[in-house]
Amino acid sequence: MVVWALVGGPMLLGVSFMAAYSLGLAGLLAHGLSFTAWAAVLRDRVTWISLGFSLWVGAASLGASIVGALLVLALRPAAAMAGEAVGVTPWFLPIAVPPMVAGLTAVLWLGNAGELARWAYALGWIRRPAEFPSPLYSRDGLGIIVTQTALVLPFLVVLFGRLARLHRVGELVEAARTLGASPVGAWRRVGTPLVLRAAAPTLGVYFLALSGAFEIPLLVGASYPTMLSIRVVQLFGQFDLSTRPQAYAVALLYTLVVAACSAIVLRARPRAARSEGA
Amino acid sequence: MRRAAGIALWAAFLAPVALLLGWSFAWRWPWPAPLPERWQASAWTGLAATGGLGAAALRSLGIAGAVALVATSLGFVTSRSAVEARSGVALRWLLHLPFALSPVVLGVGLEYSFLRAGLAGHMVGVALAQGILAYAYAVILFCGLWNARTRAYLDGAATLGATPRQAWIRVLLPIARPLVVLCLVQTFLISWFDYALVLLIGEGRVATLTTSLYQFLLAGDLRLAAASGLILLLPPVIALAVRAQRRPPTFAGEWDL
Amino acid sequence: MTGPVSPQGLRVTGLAVRLGGRTILRDVEFTVGHRSTLAVIGASGSGKTSLLRVLAGLGDAAAGCIEVDRRRVDRLPAHRRGIVYLNQEPLLFPHLDVRANLAFGLRLRSRDAARVAAMVDPLIEALGLQGLERRDPLTLSGGERQRVAFGRALAVEPAVLLLDEPFASLDPATRLAMQALFRQVARSRGITAIFVTHDLKECLRVGDQFAAIRDGGCRLYEDRPAFCADPANGVAAEVAFWSAAADASGPD
Numbered sequence: 001m002v003v004w005a006l007v008g009g010p011m012l013l014g015v016s017f018m019a020a021y022s023l024g025l026a027g028l029l030a031h032g033l034s035f036t037a038w039a040a041v042l043r044d045r046v047t048w049i050s051l052g053f054s055l056w057v058g059a060a061s062l063g064a065s066i067v068g069a070l071l072v073l074a075l076r077p078a079a080a081m082a083g084e085a086v087g088v089t090p091w092f093l094p095i096a097v098p099p100m101v102a103g104l105t106a107v108l109w110l111g112n113a114g115e116l117a118r119w120a121y122a123l124g125w126i127r128r129p130a131e132f133p134s135p136l137y138s139r140d141g142l143g144i145i146v147t148q149t150a151l152v153l154p155f156l157v158v159l160f161g162r163l164a165r166l167h168r169v170g171e172l173v174e175a176a177r178t179l180g181a182s183p184v185g186a187w188r189r190v191g192t193p194l195v196l197r198a199a200a201p202t203l204g205v206y207f208l209a210l211s212g213a214f215e216i217p218l219l220v221g222a223s224y225p226t227m228l229s230i231r232v233v234q235l236f237g238q239f240d241l242s243t244r245p246q247a248y249a250v251a252l253l254y255t256l257v258v259a260a261c262s263a264i265v266l267r268a269r270p271r272a273a274r275s276e277g278a
Numbered sequence: 279m280r281r282a283a284g285i286a287l288w289a290a291f292l293a294p295v296a297l298l299l300g301w302s303f304a305w306r307w308p309w310p311a312p313l314p315e316r317w318q319a320s321a322w323t324g325l326a327a328t329g330g331l332g333a334a335a336l337r338s339l340g341i342a343g344a345v346a347l348v349a350t351s352l353g354f355v356t357s358r359s360a361v362e363a364r365s366g367v368a369l370r371w372l373l374h375l376p377f378a379l380s381p382v383v384l385g386v387g388l389e390y391s392f393l394r395a396g397l398a399g400h401m402v403g404v405a406l407a408q409g410i411l412a413y414a415y416a417v418i419l420f421c422g423l424w425n426a427r428t429r430a431y432l433d434g435a436a437t438l439g440a441t442p443r444q445a446w447i448r449v450l451l452p453i454a455r456p457l458v459v460l461c462l463v464q465t466f467l468i469s470w471f472d473y474a475l476v477l478l479i480g481e482g483r484v485a486t487l488t489t490s491l492y493q494f495l496l497a498g499d500l501r502l503a504a505a506s507g508l509i510l511l512l513p514p515v516i517a518l519a520v521r522a523q524r525r526p527p528t529f530a531g532e533w534d535l
Numbered sequence: 536m537t538g539p540v541s542p543q544g545l546r547v548t549g550l551a552v553r554l555g556g557r558t559i560l561r562d563v564e565f566t567v568g569h570r571s572t573l574a575v576i577g578a579s580g581s582g583k584t585s586l587l588r589v590l591a592g593l594g595d596a597a598a599g600c601i602e603v604d605r606r607r608v609d610r611l612p613a614h615r616r617g618i619v620y621l622n623q624e625p626l627l628f629p630h631l632d633v634r635a636n637l638a639f640g641l642r643l644r645s646r647d648a649a650r651v652a653a654m655v656d657p658l659i660e661a662l663g664l665q666g667l668e669r670r671d672p673l674t675l676s677g678g679e680r681q682r683v684a685f686g687r688a689l690a691v692e693p694a695v696l697l698l699d700e701p702f703a704s705l706d707p708a709t710r711l712a713m714q715a716l717f718r719q720v721a722r723s724r725g726i727t728a729i730f731v732t733h734d735l736k737e738c739l740r741v742g743d744q745f746a747a748i749r750d751g752g753c754r755l756y757e758d759r760p761a762f763c764a765d766p767a768n769g770v771a772a773e774v775a776f777w778s779a780a781a782d783a784s785g786p787d
Contacts (some may be wrong), residue, residue: 001363002356007414008372014387027390090284092521093291096514098471100488101507104495105294108301108504113309115297121310129309154291205378212380214474216490219495229382231473236386236478251383262378266371430626433593436613437620438640438691445614448643452630 015255022249028241037245047250051257056133057141057227058211061148062203068149070155070195074187089244091154099151103219106147107158110220112134136220143220144227148210156199163198204265208258228254295511301504322506331490331502335509338470338486341405342513344498346466350458352524353416353465360417363422373414381411385478399483407479408472412465419461423454463517470513541602544727547590547696550599552587558597558751565746565755567695568718569604573755574742576732576768581748583731584623587697590729591620603694617694621701625684627672629766633683634659634668640691658686661720678709685717689724696728702737715738735769 009246020026024034041047097105109115117132126132136143142144164170169191197204214229221227226234228250235247301307302321304314325332363369376384388396388407397403431453435445451458473488480489491506545567549703550751552560559582567573577583588594590601592613601609619640627636637658641651659665662682672680681701688696698717702710714737721728721741730741738745745762746755756762763770779786 002352002358003360003363003369003417004372006352006356007376007417010388010410011372011375011384011412013391014384017389018388021390030288069475090287092288096511096518097294098473098488098510098514100471100491101298101510104503104507105298107495108297108500108521109294118310118312122312192534207375208378209380212378212383213384214380218492229380232380232382232386233478247386251386254383255379255387258379258383259375262374263371265378266374267367297651299782430622433591433620433627434622434626435586435614435628435639436593437591437616437618438643438687439614440619440640440643441614442612444643448639449628453628455630 015252018248018252018255022245022252027244029245037249041249042247043254047253048224048252049225050228051254053141053225054211054228056211057144057148057213057217058207060141060145061152061210062207064145064149065152065156066196066203068126069160070187070192072153072157073129073189073195074191089110089156094154095158097151097215098214100146100219102151103216106136106143106150106216106220110134110143110146121271137222139222139225141221141225144166144217147216147220150212152206156161159199159202164195164218167194167198169194201266205262208261208265210249212254287512295508298504298507298511301500303503307500321501323503331487331506331509333528334485334487334490334506337401337413337484338488341401342466342469343410344405345378345408345469346462349409349412349416349465350461353461354411354454354458355419357420358424361421373418373467376411381472381474382478384410385475389478389481393481398479399481401480402485404476404480404484404486405469407475408469411475412468412470415468416461416465419464420459423457428453467514467517470510539721544571545590546600546602548600548602550586550589550601551597552582552585552589553595554582558747560586560753563753565753566655567727567744568655569727571743572619572721572726572728572730572741573744573746574730574738575746575748575753576735576738577748578733582751583733583748584699586748586753587620587699587729587731590695590738591618591697593620594748618697619688619691619693619695620697621684621688621699623700623703625677625680625701627675627680627683629672632668633664633670633672633675636672637664637684637686637690639687657669657752658690661696661723662686662716665692678713681713682704682716685720689720689726694727696726698728698730701730702733703732703734710737717741735773739763739770770779
């Protein structure tokens with residue numbers, strides 16, 4: 001089938017090549033089957049720290065975005081839902097921002113010599129750029145998380161608003177209110193679970209995509225620890241080929257983790273898609 | 279109150295763009311000045327210079343245009359078989375995998391095969407690699423088209439005497455038009471936004487807007503980096519502006535990803 | 536023009552209807568006379584829609600023979616059978632206005648504009664659609680939409696028209712008016728039709744011949760009295776209800 005071939009073909013090609021290269025069976029450094037690269041990668045603490053750091057950044061960015069988007073939806077449902085009917089609200093704008101530009105903007109706004117630092121100086125709060133508490137390049141990944149949240153939160157406001165309308169969440173929340181739920185209780189017990197359940201597969205894919213982000217960590221991330229995507233490119237090297245087998249091993253390891261996670265995430269079809277078949 | 283909140287929201291979203299504009303026109307902007315001390319437009323007037331930003335922008339435009347056209351048309355034609363596939367869940371997983379997986383990992387996996395095929399370091403190779411992502415996206419998007427309602431429209435056309443070809447041209451395409459436009463825009467942006475695949479498959483020999491931006495940033499030239507950023511924002515902002523003028527599609531499928 | 540025994544019309548023999556890999560109707564046999572309407576009654580889920588889809592060439596037939604005007608059509612694709620299927624929901628093409636929807640089938644045969652107009656204009660009048668020609672289908676009421684869908688089907692002069700509970704979603708008054716309109720148009724234009732419904736009164740109002748789908752089969756009655764005499768069709772129960780309703784104690 002065409003779809004399988006066009007998407008699955010290249011993926012399979014990539015995976016088999018990563019496996020072959022990391023095991024010394026293909027590529028410029030092929031000297032026959034060897035587990036050296038895998039042993040090095042699996043024994044290296046940096047591999048696991050990078051993996052953990054990637055998952056932390058993905059979870060924190062997505063978590064902050066979900067909480068923020070739900071708050072927006074609960075506080076100003078009309079603002080979020082109006083967007084669909086009448087064109088574009090400000091919530092759409094971050095969708096138009098490439099990650100590379102988001103990273104650049106973060107540098108220009110939040111960096112030690114960025115615009116906010118200059119305002120802080122003008123207000124007499126700091127004397128030198130180094131005194132500005134910039135979240136960028138911090139080892140906890142705060143700069144990456146802040147930048148990714150700024151991109152994802154507005155998208156989730158739009159997505160949640162759309163799903164809420166599709167599943168008539170507004171009416172159901174009202175029904176809960178007439179049954180005696182408080183405004184907060186109605187959103188907590190009815191609105192939030194409905195929206196999150198409908199959005200679950202998309203959020204799962206988003207979590208993995210945020211964990212595998214490249215451009216934003218490249219621009220605003222610390223040199224250590226790094227996200228796994230950065231680690232792969234470091235090992236891959238542009239000129240030095242000696243660590244390439246390790247790069248392929250890390251990349252394959254990550255592929256397997258993501259493939260397994262996304263299989264779990266996508267196992268259940270969204271309700272809307274399922275009920276449509278009849 | 280409500281109005282003030284709306285204005286604040288727009289301001290928050292437009293402030294980053296204002297800063298990019300400021301930097302792209304700055305001549306001298308030393309710490310700790312909150313505004314540039316002197317202005318100039320050389321980042322913009324130099325666009326047409328050979329090998330400069332203008333060439334990178336044209337290259338990005340060409341690659342993204344080709345990716346959008348090919349991915350959208352292929353996706354449109356093949357999406358029905360994806361909806362009717364028995365292995366629905368597995369196929370859905372496969373189609374989402376390129377997005378869940380870091381593009382870096384995809385690029386690393388494909389780089390050597392592309393090199394062997396003579397495609398690495400060329401625009402064609404970059405477009406092909408991005409096309410995998412764009413095509414998967416197109417199929418996911420067009421799966422929303424093949425709902426019971428669309429099939430009923432096609433059935434209706436058939437019993438009124440339309441051949442399969444006529445049903446596609448006179449019913450399916452007009453119904454799907456909003457979705458086709460959306461797909462063209464989104465697949466264009468997938469390519470337009472991409473950095474990782476240009477870096478890995480292009481091997482540093484294909485300079486697009488995203489790679490130029492990063493090079494300018496590394497070289498400390500914030501003016502040109504900001505100008506690249508603004509050009510990168512242009513197509514998506516135009517797309518949103520056009521969307522704002524229109525009624526949303528009333529008969530297209532739902533948006534998945 | 537009608538002879539005593541017309542060889543024309545729709546003839547179905549030994550038809551088996553499948554849905555999702557399962558045979559849901561077997562040995563379906565009936566003949567719908569030229570220019571007459573077969574009213575078919577059946578409960579929801581009895582296989583009425585599946586039967587019509589098979590006749591139209593949209594569904595999956597396991598066995599059997601379908602003839603239209605003595606021409607065998609069961610191997611032909613839907614667009615070459617001359618059988619138009621009218622959905623329960625009037626699926627008007629959302630990108631075309633009312634007039635273009637009515638002309639859809641005629642334009643497929645690339646007839647010239649004057650001929651198309653000559654066919655469409657009388658339909659607009661017969662169905663009371665004057666003034667709605669340029670309207671967007673999404674702005675029409677349920678009854679108006681169903682009239683357009685009906686007109687769109689009539690415009691191609693189908694050999695057989697299949698109606699799948701077309702008035703089920705209309706309010707009672709509109710429904711009654713549409714049943715009368717169908718009768719009148721079907722008579723004046725000499726339409727051969729199968730009208731499927733779960734509503735007993737609708738069935739008796741629109742039909743010339745009668746059949747019931749029940750227990751995986753389709754039973755054809757020889758005439759109206761035979762249909763009414765079969766207790767399974769519920770005519771007697773209905774009569775009993777109304778006479779009891781008029782009593783002082785009321786029905787239970």
